[in-house]
Amino acid sequence: MASILDIIINALVLVGSGFVFVAALGVWRLPDFYTRIHAATKAGAFGGGLLALAAGCTFMTGVAWVQAFMIVVFFYITTPVAGHLLGRAAYLRKVSVYTKK
Amino acid sequence: MFFNFDGMLFTAVLHPIVAAIAQILIAISFILALLRIIKGPDVADRVVVLDLIAGMLLAYTLFHAIVQADVNFMNVSLAIAVIGFLGTVAIARYLEYRVANKEETGNVQDPGRE
Numbered sequence: 001m002a003s004i005l006d007i008i009i010n011a012l013v014l015v016g017s018g019f020v021f022v023a024a025l026g027v028w029r030l031p032d033f034y035t036r037i038h039a040a041t042k043a044g045a046f047g048g049g050l051l052a053l054a055a056g057c058t059f060m061t062g063v064a065w066v067q068a069f070m071i072v073v074f075f076y077i078t079t080p081v082a083g084h085l086l087g088r089a090a091y092l093r094k095v096s097v098y099t100k101k
Numbered sequence: 102m103f104f105n106f107d108g109m110l111f112t113a114v115l116h117p118i119v120a121a122i123a124q125i126l127i128a129i130s131f132i133l134a135l136l137r138i139i140k141g142p143d144v145a146d147r148v149v150v151l152d153l154i155a156g157m158l159l160a161y162t163l164f165h166a167i168v169q170a171d172v173n174f175m176n177v178s179l180a181i182a183v184i185g186f187l188g189t190v191a192i193a194r195y196l197e198y199r200v201a202n203k204e205e206t207g208n209v210q211d212p213g214r215e
Contacts (some may be wrong), residue, residue, distance in 0.1 A: 002116075005114075005130075005199055006114050009114050009115065009167070010114075011114055013115060013119060013123050013164065013167060014119055014122065014123060016123075016160065017122070017123035017126040017127055017160065017164065018126060019126075019132050020126065020127055020130050020156065020157055020160045021126040021127070021129060022177070023153060023156070023157075024118045024129070024130030024131070024133040024134050024153065024157065025128070025133060025135065027137050027149065027150060027153055028133040028134075028136055028137050033143065033145055033146055033149070036137075036146065036149055037149050039179075040149050040150070040153040040156075041152070042112060044152075044153050044156035044157070044160075045149055047156070047160055048156050048160050048163070049131065049161040050162045050164055051159075051164060051167075054150040054167060054176055055163045055166050055167055055178075056164075058114050058167045058170070059172050059175075061172070063172070064109070064172055064175060065180055067172075067175045067176070068175070068195040069177050070179055070182075071159070071163075071175070071178055071182045074179070074182040074183050075159065077123045077181040078182065078183070078185065078186035079156070079186065081186060081190065082190055082193070083188070085149055085190050085193040085194065086145060086149065086152070086189060086192075086193045088193070088197065089144070089145065089193040089194070089196040089200075090145040090195045090196075091179070092141070092180070092196075092200045092201075093143075093145065093197075093200050094195055095143050095145050097133060099132075101128050
């Protein structure tokens with residue numbers, strides 16, 4: 001029988017992969033570089049964090065929880081740094097901004 | 102056979118339909134990212150996809166750890182989380198350096214620009 005923990009893991013995996021899909025969909029659909037970097041950094045990092053939580057709930061050992069925590073922390077530290085540097089490089093490079101016509 | 106209920110995707114915790122849906126979503130994400138790499142008008146758009154691919158690879162590795170019930174795949178995703186942004190940072194610094202070099206020396210060689 002499905003326990004509450006299994007239901008939580010299933011929901012976390014579904015929502016996490018859904019957020020990863022929304023990030024890729026935003027990168028494909030949005031009209032501008034700056035809106036695309038917004039989609040890629042925020043939604044992608046949140047999806048990865050939810051899947052890390054799901055993996056920690058799956059294994060339920062101390063090592064797995066520490067690893068899930070470290071994955072979330074490092075991913076949430078490094079993704080905004082990369083996004084900020086890339087946005088700054090694109091701004092200095094004069095990548096065009098989308099304006100609604 | 103796309104998936105079966107007690108074959109490759111069977112796990113103790115994940116429902117097979119949930120596992121199939123998650124795998125399809127992540128696969129479509131990779132396809133959309135590759136389409137943006139092909140289409141992207143500037144180098145910066147392609148580097149955004151590079152950053153996103155690191156995140157999708159981390160997500161798929163964690164999903165694979167859950168599906169296979171193997172805790173060792175979490176080491177892989179931890180390594181991706183730590184070093185996945187280095188390529189993006191390196192290319193961003195290189196693009197900034199190239200802009201600064203063009204402003205200082207007047208060297209207009211910039212093949213990546215549209």
